[in-house]
Amino acid sequence: MTKHKFSDDAAIIAFVRRHTRLFNDDASLVVTEIGDGNINFVYRVAEPGGASVIVKQALPYVRIIGEGWPLSLDRIRIEAESLVLEAEHAGEWVPEVYHYEHDLAAIIMQDLGEHQNLRHALNERRKLPLLAQHLGLFMARTLFHTSDMHLDAHQKKALVKRFINPDLCKITEDLFFLDPYCDHERNAINPPLRKAAEALWQDDRLKVEVADLKYAFLNRAEALLHGDLHSGSIFVTEQSTKVIDPEFAYFGPIGFDVGSVIGNLLLNWCGQHEQAGDAQERQDWRGWLLVQIDKLWHEFSREFSHLMAEQTIDESLQNPRWQARRMLQIWSDTLGFAGTELIRRTIGLAHVADLETIEDAARRAQCEAMALQLGRELILQRNDIHSMTELLDLVRQLND
Numbered sequence: 001m002t003k004h005k006f007s008d009d010a011a012i013i014a015f016v017r018r019h020t021r022l023f024n025d026d027a028s029l030v031v032t033e034i035g036d037g038n039i040n041f042v043y044r045v046a047e048p049g050g051a052s053v054i055v056k057q058a059l060p061y062v063r064i065i066g067e068g069w070p071l072s073l074d075r076i077r078i079e080a081e082s083l084v085l086e087a088e089h090a091g092e093w094v095p096e097v098y099h100y101e102h103d104l105a106a107i108i109m110q111d112l113g114e115h116q117n118l119r120h121a122l123n124e125r126r127k128l129p130l131l132a133q134h135l136g137l138f139m140a141r142t143l144f145h146t147s148d149m150h151l152d153a154h155q156k157k158a159l160v161k162r163f164i165n166p167d168l169c170k171i172t173e174d175l176f177f178l179d180p181y182c183d184h185e186r187n188a189i190n191p192p193l194r195k196a197a198e199a200l201w202q203d204d205r206l207k208v209e210v211a212d213l214k215y216a217f218l219n220r221a222e223a224l225l226h227g228d229l230h231s232g233s234i235f236v237t238e239q240s241t242k243v244i245d246p247e248f249a250y251f252g253p254i255g256f257d258v259g260s261v262i263g264n265l266l267l268n269w270c271g272q273h274e275q276a277g278d279a280q281e282r283q284d285w286r287g288w289l290l291v292q293i294d295k296l297w298h299e300f301s302r303e304f305s306h307l308m309a310e311q312t313i314d315e316s317l318q319n320p321r322w323q324a325r326r327m328l329q330i331w332s333d334t335l336g337f338a339g340t341e342l343i344r345r346t347i348g349l350a351h352v353a354d355l356e357t358i359e360d361a362a363r364r365a366q367c368e369a370m371a372l373q374l375g376r377e378l379i380l381q382r383n384d385i386h387s388m389t390e391l392l393d394l395v396r397q398l399n400d
């Protein structure tokens with residue numbers, strides 16, 4: 001496999017021409033580097049005014065760090081194969097893969113054109129009428145169809161083997177469950193928040209619960225997760241939602257994906273306390289966010305329960321009382337993992353624009369303190385919050 005970036009734009013164009021039939025031979029193509037993620041290189045190849053594709057290339061290290069943080073190239077195979085598998089059950093919500101090339105560690109895929117990154121859309125307070133429904137259905141269908149309820153025993157184990165993803169899982173194991181709970185050199189902490197972070201490092205009750213969540217992440221191979229389902233992995237228009245970037249995919253606890261999405265909506269909710277703009281508008285927006293969390297869980301749990309009732313193949317898992325118990329476990333995992341996402345995005349390595357764009361450090365710290373407190377409560381109370389109403393009440397109380 002390659003250890004080198006494409007040498008120049010001409011090499012990228014030649015690669016695309018070799019493997020797609022989208023462009024005429026005489027079309028003059030333009031390459032633009034568009035990646036703003038942490039890990040890979042992403043290019044758009046376009047004929048001005050005409051067709052376009054995305055080329056994503058992995059190098060054997062983390063893009064934002066460099067060769068000091070090596071990373072397996074197998075992640076790009078995992079991403080390509082995962083997109084293809086997701087498309088079997090939820091094709092409406094993923095970009096089409098046109099070609100995957102092992103030797104160049106690169107994928108050619110559909111350009112999402114007018115779609116906007118969800119994190120930017122949320123920061124612009126752009127209301128998206130179908131977002132919650134789309135994400136709820138996407139998760140229910142991809143997660144159910146890769147679980148033991150739907151797959152036969154041999155198929156499931158073969159898939160688990162195909163999606164062993166140790167390097168990317170290790171990033172999550174460290175960045176979610178280790179760094180934020182100790183004085184780790186990778187952490188980035190806003191100075192006025194330092195005391196709150198130090199209090200967290202002393203909180204042994206919390207650390208025991210985080211250890212439980214980490215152990216679930218390490219051991220519970222329930223379904224093929226997206227594995228990194230934050231707002232930056234989702235692209236949107238008013239009518240369409242696309243989930244990209246499943247390079248962290250592996251078999252893990254279902255609530256990790258659902259919790260990542262909800263955690264990111266809550267991060268935006270926290271940031272809006274001090275973001276620029278009219279107070280009433282921000283208040284209205286925060287209300288909209290909470291409605292979306294409610295809708296998303298409703299869509300997800302309704303569809304997942306329906307699939308369990310109608311399409312569970314394993315006879316022992318067809319029991320309705322067991323299926324109800326399964327949903328309760330997914331709910332409490334969702335709350336716990338949402339909590340870990342809130343905390344790691346606030347004091348860990350990888351922060352989010354929802355908070356980082358608040359320029360004044362003291363005002364930003366108020367929102368960050370809210371995210372830490374909410375994250376902590378979600379982790380500690382995940383088995384005691386029994387309904388969406390209770391969850392939303394807990395969130396609203398942070399304002400008091």
Ligand code: SR1
Pocket residue numbers: 037038039062171172175228230350
């Ligand atoms: C060094 S990677 C940091 C973060 O970026 C990815 O998108 C994942 O969320 C990871 O935790």
Ligand code: MG
Pocket residue numbers: 037038039228233245
């Ligand atoms: Mg990513």
